[in-house]
Amino acid sequence: MEETAKRVTRRRLRTRARLLQAAFEVFAAKGFGRVSIEEVCEAAGFSRGAFYSNFATLDELFFALYQERADLIAAQVTEALAQDGPGLDVPTAVDRVTEVLLLDVDWLLVKTDFLVHAARDPETARALLDHRARLRGAISDRLFRARGHTELPAVLGDVDGAAHAVVAAYDGVTVQLLLDKDVDAARAWLGQLLTALLTDGSRTPHDPAGTTTA
Numbered sequence: 001m002e003e004t005a006k007r008v009t010r011r012r013l014r015t016r017a018r019l020l021q022a023a024f025e026v027f028a029a030k031g032f033g034r035v036s037i038e039e040v041c042e043a044a045g046f047s048r049g050a051f052y053s054n055f056a057t058l059d060e061l062f063f064a065l066y067q068e069r070a071d072l073i074a075a076q077v078t079e080a081l082a083q084d085g086p087g088l089d090v091p092t093a094v095d096r097v098t099e100v101l102l103l104d105v106d107w108l109l110v111k112t113d114f115l116v117h118a119a120r121d122p123e124t125a126r127a128l129l130d131h132r133a134r135l136r137g138a139i140s141d142r143l144f145r146a147r148g149h150t151e152l153p154a155v156l157g158d159v160d161g162a163a164h165a166v167v168a169a170y171d172g173v174t175v176q177l178l179l180d181k182d183v184d185a186a187r188a189w190l191g192q193l194l195t196a197l198l199t200d201g202s203r204t205p206h207d208p209a210g211t212t213t214a
Helices: 002-030 037-044 048-052 058-082 090-101 105-120 122-145 159-180 183-198
Strands: none
Touching: 002 037, 002 048, 002 058, 002 105, 037 048, 037 058, 058 090, 058 105, 058 122, 090 122, 090 183, 105 122, 105 159, 122 159, 159 183
């Protein structure tokens, strides 16, 4: 009996994962407000019954999808910035944040839909604010531990102010990315912007020797 229950649980988890992945692809392609439950089910290869055994509404699915991806991103940022103990300086931390924060255009499309949805729904807004707070927390912690290697510009105030600046810079760069779809350019620009914000700008990203090239 216990083994049967485990198989049912594993199957349900696989079904839920496939629905979330299918929803991600459909939402990215069409936008949250233009997607039906039937379209998600068709993309996942399931019936409406499979959908309703996991989610009550499309809003609930959208919320779960965002929460899953946001948790993954927060964990990736935390892990990347936790490496090397206190010896990771700010410019190297910039490189790691740049590599981890900037994801794909499809995710940014879904995230933007979620932002618009959150602006009209307090519960959704709380989830988004919590995600952003966790990102800032991971960045603040790293900047605090790296402060002995690289002094932050006084205009940013403290490490919390610097973390807000990092997230704000990311928001600005991703708007351009949504329009021109140039991931490489966005990653390079984000690195340059964060270096200028958090240091005196004397070192370009990915240049551990502190030299620059023409």
